[in-house]
Amino acid sequence: MIMPNPKRQPAVTLPLALLASLFLASIVIPLAVMSIRALSSPEELKEAILNATIRNAIILSFEAGAITAALSGIFGIPLAWLLSRFRFPGRSLVQAVVDLPLTVPHVVAGIAVLFVYGRQGLLGEPLQQIFGLRFWGSLPGIVVAMLFVSAPYTVSAARIAFDGVDRRFEKVARSLGAGPWSTLWRVVLPISWRGLLSAVTLSYARAVSEFGSVVIIAYYPMTAPVKIYDLFLRFGLPQAIAVSFLVLVLSMAVFFILNLISRKPRSLT
Amino acid sequence: MTLRVEQLQSGRSGFSLGPVTITVESGTCLALMGANGAGKTTFLETLVGFVQCTSGSVSLDGRDITHEVPERRRIAYVPQDLALFPHLDVTRNIAFAVKRGGRRQLEGRIDPLIKEFGLESVSRHYPHQLSSGQAQRVAFARALAMEPAVLLLDEPTANLDLAGQRSIHASLRRSLLERGLVVIYVTHNILDGMALTDQLAILDRGRVIQTGSPDVVFHHPVDARVAAHLGITNLWPAQITDEAPAAAGVRIGSHDFFCHAQRPAPNTSVLLGIGPGEIELYAMPPADLSNTLRVVIQALQVNGQTALLELAGGLPGLRAAVPPAQAETLVVGQALWARLPADRLRLIPAAAR
Numbered sequence: 335m336i337m338p339n340p341k342r343q344p345a346v347t348l349p350l351a352l353l354a355s356l357f358l359a360s361i362v363i364p365l366a367v368m369s370i371r372a373l374s375s376p377e378e379l380k381e382a383i384l385n386a387t388i389r390n391a392i393i394l395s396f397e398a399g400a401i402t403a404a405l406s407g408i409f410g411i412p413l414a415w416l417l418s419r420f421r422f423p424g425r426s427l428v429q430a431v432v433d434l435p436l437t438v439p440h441v442v443a444g445i446a447v448l449f450v451y452g453r454q455g456l457l458g459e460p461l462q463q464i465f466g467l468r469f470w471g472s473l474p475g476i477v478v479a480m481l482f483v484s485a486p487y488t489v490s491a492a493r494i495a496f497d498g499v500d501r502r503f504e505k506v507a508r509s510l511g512a513g514p515w516s517t518l519w520r521v522v523l524p525i526s527w528r529g530l531l532s533a534v535t536l537s538y539a540r541a542v543s544e545f546g547s548v549v550i551i552a553y554y555p556m557t558a559p560v561k562i563y564d565l566f567l568r569f570g571l572p573q574a575i576a577v578s579f580l581v582l583v584l585s586m587a588v589f590f591i592l593n594l595i596s597r598k599p600r601s602l603t
Numbered sequence: 604m605t606l607r608v609e610q611l612q613s614g615r616s617g618f619s620l621g622p623v624t625i626t627v628e629s630g631t632c633l634a635l636m637g638a639n640g641a642g643k644t645t646f647l648e649t650l651v652g653f654v655q656c657t658s659g660s661v662s663l664d665g666r667d668i669t670h671e672v673p674e675r676r677r678i679a680y681v682p683q684d685l686a687l688f689p690h691l692d693v694t695r696n697i698a699f700a701v702k703r704g705g706r707r708q709l710e711g712r713i714d715p716l717i718k719e720f721g722l723e724s725v726s727r728h729y730p731h732q733l734s735s736g737q738a739q740r741v742a743f744a745r746a747l748a749m750e751p752a753v754l755l756l757d758e759p760t761a762n763l764d765l766a767g768q769r770s771i772h773a774s775l776r777r778s779l780l781e782r783g784l785v786v787i788y789v790t791h792n793i794l795d796g797m798a799l800t801d802q803l804a805i806l807d808r809g810r811v812i813q814t815g816s817p818d819v820v821f822h823h824p825v826d827a828r829v830a831a832h833l834g835i836t837n838l839w840p841a842q843i844t845d846e847a848p849a850a851a852g853v854r855i856g857s858h859d860f861f862c863h864a865q866r867p868a869p870n871t872s873v874l875l876g877i878g879p880g881e882i883e884l885y886a887m888p889p890a891d892l893s894n895t896l897r898v899v900i901q902a903l904q905v906n907g908q909t910a911l912l913e914l915a916g917g918l919p920g921l922r923a924a925v926p927p928a929q930a931e932t933l934v935v936g937q938a939l940w941a942r943l944p945a946d947r948l949r950l951i952p953a954a955a956r
Contacts, residue, residue: 502686508673509651509680510700510749520699524690 365582372579375572382576391561392581395542396588398473398557402480403538406488410537411530414492415518432489435482444550447479451551475551480541488537495529496522531596539589604629604664604752606785611659613649620645620809622659629752632779632786632799634817636832637806643789646806647755650787651680663752678753679746685738685759687730693717693741694726700749716744720774739771747778753785772799805829823864824951827874835876839918840953845869850945855918860894862948874951879911879924881947885940895942896921900935917941 372379382388416422417429435443451458451469461467469475499522507517523530545559556564558581566574605628612621620642627633637643648654650661652673660669668676679700687696698713717726720740725733733741739759746754759771776799779786788799803821804814805828813820813829824830827838841860844852850861853875860875867873889895896917904911910930914921923941925933933939 500684500686502682502684503688505648505651505653505673506680506682506686507688507699508653509676509678509755510745511674512699513672513674521688525688 368575369579369582372575375576378572378576379579382580387556388561388577388580391556392558392577392584394473394476394555395558395581396584398476398480399538399542401473401477402484402541403488403534405477405481406485406537406541407530407534410485410488411492411533414489414533415496417489418493418496432486434486436486440483440544440546441550443482444479444547447475447482447547448551451475451478469551471552471554473555476548476555476557479547479551480544483544483547484537484540487540488533491533491536492530495526495533498529499525528596531592535589535592535596538592539585542585542588604783604785606753606787607660607662608650609660609662611646611649611656611661613645613654613656615645615654618642618645618809620649620654623806623809623811624659625804625811625814627785627787627802629783629785630780631801632775632788633802633804634800635787635789635804635806636791638832641806642809643806644757645809647680647757647787647789650753650755651678652676676753677749677751678755679749679751680755681742681746681757681759683758685742687733687738687741687745689730692727692729693722693733696730696741697722697745697748699745712748716748719778720744736770740774743771743775743778747782750782751784753787754779756786756788758789758791775799805832807832822949824876824949827876827951830874830876830949830951833878834880835878835949837879837882837918837920837922838874838876838951839920841873841875841950843867843869843871843873843950851950853948853950858896858918860943860948861945862894862950863946864948864950867950872953874953876949876951877943877947879922880909881944882921882923883942883944884912884923884925885942888940889942894945894948895940898939898941900933900937900939903930903933903935905930914939914941 413428413432417425417432438446448455448470450456451461451474453459453462453470455469458469461469467474469478503521503525504517507521508514512520543559544557545563548557549560549563553560558577562574562577562581565577605626608623608625610622610624612619612623614620618640623646625633635643635646645654649656652668652671656669660667662668663677668678688699691699694713694717697716698709701709701712717723720743722737722740722744725737728737730738730741742759756775775786778784800817802814803817804811805820806812807828813825820829821833824833824835830836830838839855841853841855844854844859850863851867853860853862853873855875862875883889885895896914898914898917898921900912901915902913905927908927909924910927910933912923912925912930912933914923921941
């Protein structure tokens, strides 16, 4: 495709570029200011790295985020496939239900999750009695809360990835003797895996950064966002900045690596 | 192997196909022609099983495959854009359909195809690294690797130049004869239909309106719609006269013609048809002035590989086509002699218009 040269349309591109710059600045400036503040106090940063409770909180966040991303992939990708490839009664309703967590305040999501997985919750009580599986104040609870708010991202992005696979590939594969499962495994997934990995990455990023729903079902053990909130309440801003900076750097590193893997090679574009 | 399609009907998105009845023997090729939206792709996809048929049957050598799943029909499908798998190199694309057997067995099936289609130098290339012609050959090799009984080709040479099309046609023809396949070939191009096939079917609004050998269909279109599909766009209402001794005499207004077609009864109303490219143009009057009109170039339009001339003074709406090189010597307003060769004129039943 021939891309228009922005230099040749300054009347259109300049105002748009200005708006885009303001938008980017609103993201970059707070993070940059916070990072500069954190780096200007290396002692506090060192203390935060050496503090076992902070380290554990960060590890717990990434651990729960990874489990959430995996589960959202396992359950969300099949749903995305169904939504992408099949027209069935109630399809719009299913899509609306998938998107619902995006519209609900996360604290509300946490309370809803608590009603189901809490001590006297619909599933929480029987699951503990039968399997000894406790959700409140535990890793499973954190994962359930994270899953609730991050799974819609997986489903939506995976659906876009599947929509991008031309159906003719599937038709040709079927005519060449591949069954529906074989076609999915040998054609659709290899073509769409980058988009699917992006979908799971999005879910992971959303899960790691989740605070509102997690704090309701599991204040302890503390995830990194809860720990930062706790430090902020108890010791004020200076204590929270070092941990915030650490979480920011680690989150960006993981996100960058996953994006690097899922990026399409130049030769294929 | 015989593919028998009987009273096949299907539909999707408000479009109804059929009933279509066609029989194609092994080692023969059926060209399916029709305008956009005539139902060609729907027909192919119904044969493969992507579109559910609502009635009728499809059978291969007597085996009913009407409700068989696509992967068990042994019908290979090559769509217009070829749909080479982008994540597989040429060898693995071709090997896609070969399910069983060890590495040696796999190579035994794939290597001859790679050689046959001249793909040795690109066997490790990915689809985006191939030229259009190479991609076509990979698509054919991949389809043949599954050893199909039927090969369906949906305008696979549409994006190739003339030389590329000829090369592909030669490869296809050879493969077709060697393997004894049933081939159904969708095309817009009458030359494809004539060069490659043994049988021509014209599809219009979901129905086959004429079928037969390319020669018969081309020279004896059953109605004006078939004639239009074949590029016979000069059509005039005419009357059969009884004045020509060895051919059909035809009168259009005050002009008399004769043509080497079957001779209907005198005074029968017919349509007289001829393709723009079949009209012979002369700057000087030819020795034989029969079937010849004095015309003046009214408009001249170069369009790709042909130049279209609108000619006044002869028959209403008369159009001729010449190669662009010849058109360079012509100018609007120039007087010419236009000859409608008797062996190219078709008599089409008027009632069918």
